[in-house]
Amino acid sequence: ATAFRASEHQHIRYNPLQDEWVLVSAHRMKRPWQGQVEPPLLKTVPRHDPHNPLCPGATRANGEVNPYYDGTFLFDNDFPALQPDAPSPGPSDHPLFQAEAARGVCKVMCFHPWSDVTLPLMSVPEIRTVVDAWASVTEELGAQYPWVQIFENKGAMMGCSNPHPHCQVWASSFLPDIAQREERSQRAYQSQHGEPLLMEYGHEELLRRERLVLTSEHWLVLVPFWAVWPFQTLLLPRRHVRRLPELTPAERDDLASIMKKLLTKYDNLFETSFPYSMGWHGAPTGSEAGANWDHWQLHAHYYPPLLRSATIRKFMVGYEMLAQAQRDLTPEQAAERLRMLPEVHYCLGQK
Amino acid sequence: ATAFRASEHQHIRYNPLQDEWVLVSAHRMKRPWQGQVEPPLLKTVPRHDPHNPLCPGATRANGEVNPYYDGTFLFDNDFPALQPDAPSPGPSDHPLFQAEAARGVCKVMCFHPWSDVTLPLMSVPEIRTVVDAWASVTEELGAQYPWVQIFENKGAMMGCSNPHPHCQVWASSFLPDIAQREERSQRAYQSQHGEPLLMEYGHEELLRRERLVLTSEHWLVLVPFWAVWPFQTLLLPRRHVRRLPELTPAERDDLASIMKKLLTKYDNLFETSFPYSMGWHGAPTGSEAGANWDHWQLHAHYYPPLLRSATIRKFMVGYEMLAQAQRDLTPEQAAERLRMLPEVHYCLGQK
Numbered sequence: 298a299t300a301f302r303a304s305e306h307q308h309i310r311y312n313p314l315q316d317e318w319v320l321v322s323a324h325r326m327k328r329p330w331q332g333q334v335e336p337p338l339l340k341t342v343p344r345h346d347p348h349n350p351l352c353p354g355a356t357r358a359n360g361e362v363n364p365y366y367d368g369t370f371l372f373d374n375d376f377p378a379l380q381p382d383a384p385s386p387g388p389s390d391h392p393l394f395q396a397e398a399a400r401g402v403c404k405v406m407c408f409h410p411w412s413d414v415t416l417p418l419m420s421v422p423e424i425r426t427v428v429d430a431w432a433s434v435t436e437e438l439g440a441q442y443p444w445v446q447i448f449e450n451k452g453a454m455m456g457c458s459n460p461h462p463h464c465q466v467w468a469s470s471f472l473p474d475i476a477q478r479e480e481r482s483q484r485a486y487q488s489q490h491g492e493p494l495l496m497e498y499g500h501e502e503l504l505r506r507e508r509l510v511l512t513s514e515h516w517l518v519l520v521p522f523w524a525v526w527p528f529q530t531l532l533l534p535r536r537h538v539r540r541l542p543e544l545t546p547a548e549r550d551d552l553a554s555i556m557k558k559l560l561t562k563y564d565n566l567f568e569t570s571f572p573y574s575m576g577w578h579g580a581p582t583g584s585e586a587g588a589n590w591d592h593w594q595l596h597a598h599y600y601p602p603l604l605r606s607a608t609i610r611k612f613m614v615g616y617e618m619l620a621q622a623q624r625d626l627t628p629e630q631a632a633e634r635l636r637m638l639p640e641v642h643y644c645l646g647q648k
Numbered sequence: 649a650t651a652f653r654a655s656e657h658q659h660i661r662y663n664p665l666q667d668e669w670v671l672v673s674a675h676r677m678k679r680p681w682q683g684q685v686e687p688p689l690l691k692t693v694p695r696h697d698p699h700n701p702l703c704p705g706a707t708r709a710n711g712e713v714n715p716y717y718d719g720t721f722l723f724d725n726d727f728p729a730l731q732p733d734a735p736s737p738g739p740s741d742h743p744l745f746q747a748e749a750a751r752g753v754c755k756v757m758c759f760h761p762w763s764d765v766t767l768p769l770m771s772v773p774e775i776r777t778v779v780d781a782w783a784s785v786t787e788e789l790g791a792q793y794p795w796v797q798i799f800e801n802k803g804a805m806m807g808c809s810n811p812h813p814h815c816q817v818w819a820s821s822f823l824p825d826i827a828q829r830e831e832r833s834q835r836a837y838q839s840q841h842g843e844p845l846l847m848e849y850g851h852e853e854l855l856r857r858e859r860l861v862l863t864s865e866h867w868l869v870l871v872p873f874w875a876v877w878p879f880q881t882l883l884l885p886r887r888h889v890r891r892l893p894e895l896t897p898a899e900r901d902d903l904a905s906i907m908k909k910l911l912t913k914y915d916n917l918f919e920t921s922f923p924y925s926m927g928w929h930g931a932p933t934g935s936e937a938g939a940n941w942d943h944w945q946l947h948a949h950y951y952p953p954l955l956r957s958a959t960i961r962k963f964m965v966g967y968e969m970l971a972q973a974q975r976d977l978t979p980e981q982a983a984e985r986l987r988m989l990p991e992v993h994y995c996l997g998q999k
């Protein structure tokens with residue numbers, strides 16, 4: 298019998314955090330690509346555009362004028378998917394027709410006053426102010442809402458409609474689907490094994506090493522064993538931390554630094570401003586924040602779509618939408634490629 | 649208190665088939681779109697291109713020459729994600745690092761000898777031969793494999809790399825993730841309520857009517873109450889049918905006819921060759937095919953990405969990837985728009 302090699306032989310892997318399987322078919326990278334190629338990036342974003350509603354001094358859709366901010370800037374999304382006062386749909390009349398009330402707020406957070414930078418091009422102290430702003434908004438909205446979802450859609454490919462560096466924060470009166478899954482999995486793991494799932498997972502990955510991308514005094518970045526997107530990563534604190542506001546000043550500085558390194562590697566991979574969606578997951582907040590959430594470990598997921606080059610992405614379509622996620626290189630191969638890349642940004646190092 | 653209106657007030661809805669929630673925020677359609685616009689379609693696909701490996705008489709990557717087929721044509725995918733003989737990764741050494749063997753086959757099915765047609769432009773008898781081919785391949789591969797996933801990726805936006813009308817068939821030694829979810833939900837519903845979930849659901853939708861798109865003697869098409877994609881639909885037989893091969897000749901003819909109508913409406917919506925991924929789900933097959941699968945009802949899901957026009961799609965990114973699916977118009981609004989559209993194709997009717 299042939300010996301199993303993950304890079305040659307398809308197999309399925311289990312995601313214990315989100316209770317899902319992925320099909321790993323690494324031999325598929327040999328397939329030539331004749332499908333859609335993404336439009337190349339518009340290279341020239343002006344540093345300041347008075348008509349861009351995210352810029353300092355600009356007027357937004359609701360008539361408000363932005364301050365001349367010089368760090369981060371948080372404001373209410375003018376077209377929010379969640380509003381604080383929606384009435385309830387009332388009781389369901391049939392088990393197959395269940396609707397429930399959803400309330401919340403949607404905010405936008407600018408990372409920097411300039412439109413022509415991205416996180417990896419910002420300085421570590423500038424990124425540190427973003428980390429602090431993430432912690433504060435979690436605290437502020439978490440006082441009322443059980444879930445505060447911070448996420449960044451970067452790049453037009455990820456539906457981002459404004460090049461100004463920013464993220465979004467959607468706080469909701471309900472625990473969203475994926476939060477519920479992670480809650481169930483982490484709770485079950487803790488009760489079965491007596492420690493938090495992601496603490497044990499980080500610990501094991503530090504021993505195994507083959508999926509590590511970056512390590513620092515307080516943080517780890519790795520391609521999870523069950524990654525779905527080609528260059529997906531998981532960013533984890535080494536210490537048991539449930540939510541962003543609990544991070545110490547040293548952990549925040551170190552987070553800013555490791556984020557800069559990771560995002561620099563991402564940009565260097567295909568020498569492009571690497572698109573992704575990323576977001577933070579921590580223990581639920583709101584009125585139940587005081588309950589025991591020790592099974593939770595704070596983490597960020599990075600989901601980048603590119604597969605082969607700056608313009609060739611992975612399509613999560615047919616089989617993936619109807620049956621199961623499928624990936625075309627192993628997580629170990631992805632981690633190795635990311636590990637090898639320089640920590641100096643290709644736009645900055647070539648002088 | 650304000651009265652609840654689904655088209656004005658965001659709320660969450662439950663998908664009992666796949667055990668997931670969706671956030672419905674219909675007021676968000678008011679938001680102007682400044683993000684990525686898809687490239688317009690290449691209009692001219694030649695009817696026959698000897699270099700296109702899907703065409704009759706063409707030579708494929710492995711050197712095989714296609715027959716001069718004149719109906720459907722089924723062959724092995726030259727770059728399969730699943731191969732019949734992959735060795736097993738062996739036992740897992742840790743509960744967080746679980747991998748399992750995956751075996752299977754991947755086939756490609758051409759719908760028609762011409763590259764410049766799509767299903768809605770084919771005749772009902774031609775579509776009927778596709779239905780028969782789907783039933784046969786389910787029977788053939790289902791003899792060995794527990795899951796036979798038939799799916800069509802249509803359009804470059806859906807990762808389809810060849811304009812020739814075709815679908816794929818991936819049969820696997822394992823029950824894929826989404827099949828497992830549907831299995832669990834349908835089994836639980838049957839044991840609690842004494843009838844198949846989708847039989848009861850179709851029955852209710854026929855009474856409520858507001859989400860129906862098309863009905864025929866043997867079939868229903870509706871926008872499910874829990875639809876995620878803007879114009880997602882569910883295609884259901886009226887009779888309790890577990891798998892494609894069980895369809896009677898009359899049901900097959902009627903399926904061909906209702907598919908033509910649905911896909912014509914889709915093309916008419918934005919006057920474009922409407923992209924989507926679609927696929928069939930039926931009771932598991934393989935060695936357990938003889939067990940009791942009466943809780944299963946055969947169905948097809950259509951997942952089309954377009955939201956606002958032929959070039960503006962819904963991006964399922966940040967919040968959707970990290971928290972929960974979100975939609976920008978209600979399923980009832982989508983159903984109404986689809987219902988109103990003519991059943992004559994915009995390319996055929998304008999003479």
Ligand SMILES: O=P(O)(O)O[C@H]1O[C@H](CO)[C@@H](O)[C@H](O)[C@H]1O
Binds near residue numbers: 332614616623801809
């Ligand atoms: O097999 P194809 O058509 O080359 O590939 C397409 O469909 C597959 C199955 O949904 C996906 O895994 C690929 O990402 C997509 O590009």
Ligand SMILES: O=P(O)(O)O[C@H]1O[C@H](CO)[C@@H](O)[C@H](O)[C@H]1O
Binds near residue numbers: 963965968974
């Ligand atoms: O809010 P934005 O940036 O306009 O919109 C973007 O992110 C949202 C949250 O992930 C998505 O629902 C939209 O489809 C996407 O285009």
